[in-house]
Structures are given as C-alpha cells and as structure tokens.
Amino acid sequence: MRLREYEGKRIFAEAGIPVPAGRIVRSVGELGDLSCFGERVVLKAQVDVGGRGKAGGVVICPVHEAPARAAELFGRTIRGLPVTEILVEECLPIAHEYYCAVLVDRSTRQPVVLFTEAGGVEIEETARQDPDRIRRFDVNPLLTELPSFAVRDLIGRAPKALGPMVSALYRVFVAKDALLAEINPLVVLDDGRVVAADAKVIIDDNALARQGFEQNRDLTEREAEAERHGFSYVELDGEIGVIGNGAGLTMATLDLIEQYGLRAANFLDVGGGADRERVAHAVRLLAGAPGVRVIIVNLLGGITRCDEVARGIIDAGIPQRVIVRMAGTNEAEGRALLTEHGYEMYDSMDRAVAAAAEAGA
Numbered sequence: 001m002r003l004r005e006y007e008g009k010r011i012f013a014e015a016g017i018p019v020p021a022g023r024i025v026r027s028v029g030e031l032g033d034l035s036c037f038g039e040r041v042v043l044k045a046q047v048d049v050g051g052r053g054k055a056g057g058v059v060i061c062p063v064h065e066a067p068a069r070a071a072e073l074f075g076r077t078i079r080g081l082p083v084t085e086i087l088v089e090e091c092l093p094i095a096h097e098y099y100c101a102v103l104v105d106r107s108t109r110q111p112v113v114l115f116t117e118a119g120g121v122e123i124e125e126t127a128r129q130d131p132d133r134i135r136r137f138d139v140n141p142l143l144t145e146l147p148s149f150a151v152r153d154l155i156g157r158a159p160k161a162l163g164p165m166v167s168a169l170y171r172v173f174v175a176k177d178a179l180l181a182e183i184n185p186l187v188v189l190d191d192g193r194v195v196a197a198d199a200k201v202i203i204d205d206n207a208l209a210r211q212g213f214e215q216n217r218d219l220t221e222r223e224a225e226a227e228r229h230g231f232s233y234v235e236l237d238g239e240i241g242v243i244g245n246g247a248g249l250t251m252a253t254l255d256l257i258e259q260y261g262l263r264a265a266n267f268l269d270v271g272g273g274a275d276r277e278r279v280a281h282a283v284r285l286l287a288g289a290p291g292v293r294v295i296i297v298n299l300l301g302g303i304t305r306c307d308e309v310a311r312g313i314i315d316a317g318i319p320q321r322v323i324v325r326m327a328g329t330n331e332a333e334g335r336a337l338l339t340e341h342g343y344e345m346y347d348s349m350d351r352a353v354a355a356a357a358e359a360g361a
Ligand code: GDP
Pocket: 020, 042, 044, 049, 050, 051, 052, 053, 054, 058, 060, 090, 091, 092, 093, 094, 097, 120, 121, 184, 185, 197, 198
C-alpha cells in the first residue's frame, strides 16, 4: 500500500530525517492562519500518482494567494484523481535536488539503495537517458545498517550531510516492512541544511496489520463490494468483464482476451462452489462498472453446478451481452436454461472469447 506523502513524512521525521514544516487540510476553511510559514507556501495535492508536480499538483505561491490557489486545487483532478487533501508546507530555499531510494530488487532478491545528484521531477528521464548517473548499492538483507563505505560511495562528492539521511532511509525501509522508501527530491538548502522535500513509501500489503495500517483503505467502491462478497477482484481498464472460478482459469481467460486483441475490464474469481446468488452478485457488480460492454463468464462445474450459475446469470438480468462458457456438473441443464433466456453458451473458452472478438467488442 502506498502511503500518502504526509504519512511518509511523519515516518521520516520519527526516524530523524528532517521534513518541511507543514500541515494537512481538507478544505480551504482549514487553511487558517498561515503566517507561521513565512512569505511563501507550497500546496501539495495528496494524490497517489507519479509526476504530480508536472501535472500541476504542486503549487508554490505567496501566502496571501494560498486560499484562492487551494480552492482551485481542490476543484481539480490530478491524472484523474480528485484532490481531497492538501499538504501545506513552508517553501524551502532549495540549492540542489538529490534523489535517494531504497527498494526491493526482484532480480537480485535483495534491497538496493539508489542515489543520484540528478534528483527532481526529471528522474525518470535520467533513468532512461543517463542511467550511469544513478549509483546503486545492493544490500545483503542480513545487514540491519548500511555499511559506512556504502553510504560514502553512494553520495560521492555530494555534501556529507546527506550521509545520515541515506542511512536513516534504509532504517525506515527495514523497520516499516517497506517495498519502497523514496525521497525525491532530497534537498540541500541555501544554508546547507538537508531536508526531505517529498516522501514516497510503499508498505508490503502483508505487513499492514503489523505496521498498524488499516487494510483495504484505498479500495474503490466496487472493490469494497467485491471484498464483502469474498470475490478476488481487481479492476483493469478494458471493456470485457471477466468472471471465472479459480485464479488459474480466470488468468487464462484474461490471457486469451489479450490474445484476441481485446482488453479485460477486471479479474474476478467467484471462488469454488459459487451458487446462484453469488453469481448474480458478480454479474451485477461487473455490469455496473463503467465501460463494460460484454461479460465473459468462464466456469468449470465441479462443486459449482452449471444450472445454478445459469440461474444466477438470468437473475442478474443485465443489459450487456453475456457470453458463457461452462463445462461440468449439470452442464446440459445450464445450457437449456441459458438458451431459453437468449444467452449464448460455448463449451470451449476459445470459442467464447472468439465470439466476443467477432462482434467487434
Ligand atoms: P512530485 O512531482 O509528486 O514528485 O512532487 P514533489 O514534492 O517532488 O515536488 C516537485 C517539485 O516541486 C520538486 O522537485 C521541487 O522542484 C519543487 N518543490 C517542491 N517543494 C518545494 C519547496 O519547498 N521549495 C521549492 N523551491 N521548490 C519545491
């Protein structure tokens, strides 16, 4: 789970990494007296997207303009996400922007620390064009501290004051069960002080309970409903709704959809032994998702009975086209019911997906 910037900064502050003075507001009215911030403030939309600054989510303005600029920001969406929280901060006199991150490198199966003096909003560009400017140190996961030679090599000729920040970031990464702890930019100010101007922390979902974070807090409404019904559900951005039983069969259906040049709207595994009611819930859930034009139901009857599934699909009575592939227990009864109600049923998943493709779905 990705933490919001202000949550990441709170963790940094506790670990001894200096962060700008700031506070979170959820409306213009909450701005109150900003004189403590000096002449200028930074307004930062708390949206979980990369490239927020470039997309207009970071506003630097004189204090007296803050209410108007905050109102503007609250009325906007940043890369599709509404702005509901703004972090108001003192404006730092930045002399130079560095980048430092600790993450899990899946290829080496170890943490890796990255550092570059080319920090800031163009970091992705640097990684592409000039990857040698980013120094790295692979960390033996048995180490609880970064060795001092590693810190020295990472920061190179950058100011020594950055060293303790790098060490502290590694400690945060370990202590918080993080998959990523990133500071971009890590700034040196005109007076030589070092501050984390941004924070991106991703906590391993399996560690949320131990770290005291609420599980599933970032679920969409549909994801929350799927959770209530016990479906394994992931939203994607295509137009073909998918219902399967078993993760393997459902994934295979997604692959086939992709192979036919179509795009899946979701992954939904109804689980074993799905009955009429569960199936109806699943079908309605997908029918309510924006952009879903066709739903492919791909189920193997075992404990799950094909006639129950057919009744569930009929009960749902959705306007979109439903293409069914079922095989197994009570298959003939299921087929009869579906045919009677005007639904298509195929006995191979290839033919079912082909039918969706032929209709130009
Ligand atoms: P991101 O685009 O979501 O990564 O947002 P950041 O918090 O990293 O801010 C983007 C850029 O805004 C930074 O790289 C800085 O150049 C600039 N910025 C952010 N905070 C300050 C500040 O306090 N003072 C100044 N001068 N620039 C800032």
